[in-house]
Amino acid sequence: MRTRCVKIKLKDGTLTQVDDWAAEINKRTNEALETMQREGVSLEAAFLDYQADGVYLISVMRADDFEKARAMARSSTADIDAYHRRFKEACWEERTELSALVDLSIEDQ
Template sequence: MKDDVVCARVRLQPGSLPRVRAWAAHLHAHRAEALRTLDDEGVSVESVFLESDASGDSLVYYLRAADVEAAFEIARRSQAAIEQFHRQFKQDTWLEVNRLELLVDLSS
């Protein structure tokens, strides 16, 4: 069975870049816990890129999971401290999420 893949652009609140960098540093500092939650969710890859241009700052999320919607639901219900931290981060900094159209996904 082929994994689900999703990529999204998340437009950020103006002025939230310091908070974004602190969030990323927190995830790096708590890498083991973050990886455990991804494993619980069936996620094999989660990558986040920062895009900054004249219109502002955005995050570009790439996620590969056995079942993306199931992974999202598990994350929503999780009581893990890292998930609670991430939910608060999203609430404080995210303005808009737009899923990108998958055109090509080459993986072995």
């Protein structure tokens, strides 16, 4: 398993939508976990980072194959995945993958 961290600049004025998205995902945990299982993802976490130039969503994910996970997410017909795609379109301005320095997990042993 590998870990990926992405820094996403949010569009101005979208914090209410971000809060709504987080509440919806947390409310629909079972659906989100089913999607993660189909994609081969073992961890997804999101954090807000308030900076002088705007607000960023920091997303952390662990998976065996990120390309497979991304392809499955794009082609999924699950309602929760469609909801997430709409959120990304509405709120994400720019996405930057952060460089990994250390990636350790007891699960990998």
